[in-house]
Structures are given as structure tokens and as C-alpha cells.
Amino acid sequence: TRPQSPSTPVIEKTRSINLIEIKARGKFGAVWKASDRNELVAVKVMTAQEKQSWSTEQEIYKLSLMDHENILHFIAAEKHSDSIRTEFWLITAFHQLGSLHDFLKHNTVSWEQLSHIACTMSRGLAHLHEEIPSDNIDYYKPAVAHRDFKSSNVLLKDDLSACIADFGLALIFKPSRSCGDTHGQVGTRRYMAPEILEGAINFSRDSFLRIDMYACGLVLWELLSRCSSHQGSVSDYKLPFEKEVGQHPTLEDVQEVVVHKKMRPVIEKSWREHSGLSVLCNTIEELWDHDAEARVSACCVMERISFQCQSIPF
Numbered sequence: 001t002r003p004q005s006p007s008t009p010v011i012e013k014t015r016s017i018n019l020i021e022i023k024a025r026g027k028f029g030a031v032w033k034a035s036d037r038n039e040l041v042a043v044k045v046m047t048a049q050e051k052q053s054w055s056t057e058q059e060i061y062k063l064s065l066m067d068h069e070n071i072l073h074f075i076a077a078e079k080h081s082d083s084i085r086t087e088f089w090l091i092t093a094f095h096q097l098g099s100l101h102d103f104l105k106h107n108t109v110s111w112e113q114l115s116h117i118a119c120t121m122s123r124g125l126a127h128l129h130e131e132i133p134s135d136n137i138d139y140y141k142p143a144v145a146h147r148d149f150k151s152s153n154v155l156l157k158d159d160l161s162a163c164i165a166d167f168g169l170a171l172i173f174k175p176s177r178s179c180g181d182t183h184g185q186v187g188t189r190r191y192m193a194p195e196i197l198e199g200a201i202n203f204s205r206d207s208f209l210r211i212d213m214y215a216c217g218l219v220l221w222e223l224l225s226r227c228s229s230h231q232g233s234v235s236d237y238k239l240p241f242e243k244e245v246g247q248h249p250t251l252e253d254v255q256e257v258v259v260h261k262k263m264r265p266v267i268e269k270s271w272r273e274h275s276g277l278s279v280l281c282n283t284i285e286e287l288w289d290h291d292a293e294a295r296v297s298a299c300c301v302m303e304r305i306s307f308q309c310q311s312i313p314f
């Protein structure tokens with residue numbers, strides 16, 4: 001091979017990112033709509049205090065087999081320093097419709113749209129939770145628990161397919177690695193499963209996956225609460241337990257409602273009178289069962305919903 005002369009230009013794909021506007025503020029960092037040359041991207045900008053979340057999130061995105069239709073597409077992680085501060089950036093695909101939470105605040109959904117969102121969301125969660133065995137490290141995917149699953153961490157693509165985002169609190173389960181060094185009470189209060197609120201979880205992989213499934217039940221309820229395909233009326237969007245504990249509950253408020261009174265969001269009679277919705281209502285009730293072991297897996301939710309949607313052209 002010919003040695004490169006010092007004057008040979010090195011062609012490098014350099015990014016040239018322009019932050020345009022803030023689209024969302026999360027627990028960790030602000031998400032910007034940005035442009036990278038001709039392409040729109042999303043940039044989550046985190047401070048030095050949020051570095052742990054940046055590291056965890058990129059570690060999750062970089063796991064093999066994480067490039068999946070229903071997981072937010074990762075582009076790059078960058079550190080930006082000037083003389084005053086360091087910022088930690090995560091660059092991902094940008095989705096104009098924003099989060100499922102934002103969408104439901106302003107839109108109702110038909111049964112066809114609801115089942116498409118529910119099916120693709122559970123497909124993403126099933127993929128995240130799945131361990132894919134392989135002797136080849138490039139094809140091995142460990143199981144991952146999200147630990148902050150909620151409607152504002154589910155994004156909608158233009159065709160209303162869901163993709164899961166925000167892995168700053170996620171936990172990887174590698175067979176050789178223990179997860180006993182973590183503490184259980186993390187996430188967003190209103191989506192916390194009873195066993196977290198009680199401080200009673202054991203640190204096994206399955207117990208973390210079941211905690212995600214409880215939150216998934218609440219997100220499915222949010223979807224149903226905005227569905228217009230039944231005979232009843234559709235109320236304005238409310239977060240799960242917003243009626244019971246308001247917008248800014250304390251941990252004690254949520255404990256009182258979820259653990260002591262064992263309340264769950266209301267399932268309306270008219271929802272049960274629609275054949276498709278009624279099956280989903282039963283699944284939701286299984287997902288938010290007080291007994292974690294009674295909850296169905298993401299894969300099972302996906303199979304049930306895709307079976308129901310087989311006959312629906314979307």
C-alpha cells in the first residue's frame with residue numbers, strides 16, 4: 001500500500017449541529033430540536049451533574065441489537081467543553097409529534113390508532129426486556145429494565161409507531177453481573193409500582209421487569225382514556241392518578257392511594273362495551289395487579305394486541 005502523503009486530505013464526516021428550540025425538559029437535561037447539516041435531529045443537553053445519566057443512556061444505546069424500530073434511534077454522544085462549563089450531549093432521531101403524553105393532551109385516538117400505538121410500544125418494551133443469547137458478543141443482547149417507563153418517555157413517529165426513549169435510569173442484566181448495588185426507589189412517583197412505594201422489592205431481574213409492566217399498564221390506560229371509538233364521552237387528558245393525587249403528588253400521596261387504598265385509575269363502563277377495548281381493559285388490570293407475579297410480560301402484551309389488530313388495516 002502507498003503511504004499517505006501528509007497533504008492527503010482526510011475525509012471525515014463532521015457534524016455541524018445547530019440547536020433550534022427546546023422541545024422538552026426531562027428529569028435529566030433538556031431536549032432540543034436541532035439540525036445536523038440538512039437533517040433534523042434531537043439533542044439532549046445534560047450538565048456535569050447529569051453525567052451519570054448521559055453515561056448510562058449511551059451505554060444502553062450502544063448495546064448490540066438495540067437498533068430497533070421501536071427504540072429511539074441513537075446517533076452519537078458528545079462532550080462539549082468551553083472555558084466555563086462542560087455539557088454532555090446525546091444526539092438521536094427527531095420525532096416531530098413528540099411524546100405520547102404530548103400527543104394525548106391534544107388529540108383523541110381511534111381504536112385503530114390506539115391498537116397500533118399499543119402494539120408498537122409493547123414491541124419496543126418486549127425487545128428491551130428480552131435477553132437474546134449468543135456466543136458471539138456482537139449478537140448477544142442482555143435484558144434491560146427501563147425503570148422510568150411513562151407516556152412522556154414514549155415518542156411517536158410520523159406514522160404513529162411508538163419508540164421508547166430515555167434510558168438514563170435503565171439497568172442492564174448480564175448473567176455474570178449482579179445488580180445488587182443499585183437502589184430500588186427510582187423513577188417517577190405516579191408510575192411507581194406498589195412494591196417500590198413499599199420499599200419491598202428484591203433485586204432480581206424479573207422484579208425490575210415487572211415494575212416496568214405496572215407502568216406500562218398505566219400508559220395503556222392513558223391511551224384508552226383518550227379513545228373515541230366507544231359509545232361514551234371522552235374526557236380531557238389526565239395523567240394516571242391525577243384525579244386522585246393531583247399534578248405534583250408527594251411520595252406519601254401516591255403511597256396512600258396505590259398501596260394503602262389499592263386504588264387504580266377508573267376504567268369506564270363504555271370502554272368495556274367495545275369488544276377490542278374490553279380485552280385491553282383486562283390486560284391493563286393484569287398489568288397493574290398488586291401482586292407483581294400476576295403481571296403479564298411485555299412479550300405477552302405484544303402478542304395479545306397484535307392478535308387483536310391482525311384484522312385491522314392501519
Ligand code: ADE
Pocket residue numbers: 023024031042072092093094095096097098099155165
Ligand atoms: N422529546 C424528547 N425526545 C424527543 C425526540 N427525540 N424527538 C422529538 N421530541 C422529543
